[in-house]
Amino acid sequence: MAPTSTTTAPSPRRRTPQALGAAVRWPAREAWISWRFIRNDPWAGFYPGVVFALAVAVHQHLSPGRLAVTAAASTVYFWLYLYTFCLTNQLAGTREDRLNKPFRPLIRGDASFRGTWVRAVVAFAAFPLVGWALGVWQWTLLWQAMTLLHNLGGARHWAVKDAVVGFGVLPMLGPAWQMTAPLTADAWRWMLALAVPIFFLVPLQDLRDLHGDTALHRNTFPHAFGERFTRRLLCIGFVLLPLVSHFLLLRATGADALAWSAEAATAALCWNIARRVVHRRSPAYDHRTYRLFEYWYAAVLASAFITL
Incomplete structure (x- = not known):
């Protein structure tokens, strides 16, 4: 008779390191994948929201503990704000991405x-729950509606595309403010003084994708009105944009050196964009020009720490 082999079940101690490893690897992998989806847009859809939420919290003189909670909450909220947009945008736009991105x-x-x-469904379900927990669920639902309008066909026409991106400032800055304080006239001043100029200037992002948009018959602003006209219009807009910042947002006066420094820095970005936008060189060059516009947006919101 052959000897009977005996096997013993692995002890819990042996399984525990493997289970812990899997428990660590899965969220780490999901975090990495989510970053891969949003990594081209955090300066437009993530950093500015967190920065403005913290600026409002500092303006409200929150305690260090509540300030830390605001930092964590705004990080989760605006990650989902951008992640839900990017997931649906990239699911719907694979043909365009093969050419442009x-x-x-x-x-x-x-x-x-x-x-x-699966990630899109889970993120879309989680986002309103986070918004409800933070007391800003109305803004969350508004952004989800704008996201679907943009990504499920609306972005093929310049008016819808630019309106969603421009007025998407409202469901970003609205909850950033409302997480710590009721909306005030100052809140609406910041929201509208940024949303309206961005609506008119956001065609800058289309200059980098002209070839792909032409191949796919997307009616972006440069296609509707001509690249030459678009570049000239944007140049004028960015030359004048510091006036909007001065009179409606930063409002530096007297000997307020910090406010004047913020105005100087953001104006320098605007005038550099105005200089670059009239030069048609390459899609990569236009992409870097648009990136400067994102930096301007983040810098203006960062200035709220000293100008609110």
């Missing part, structure tokens, strides 16, 4: 379509 994760194969759909 081949570095995105769906095109590179870093994420599957099925996995991305």
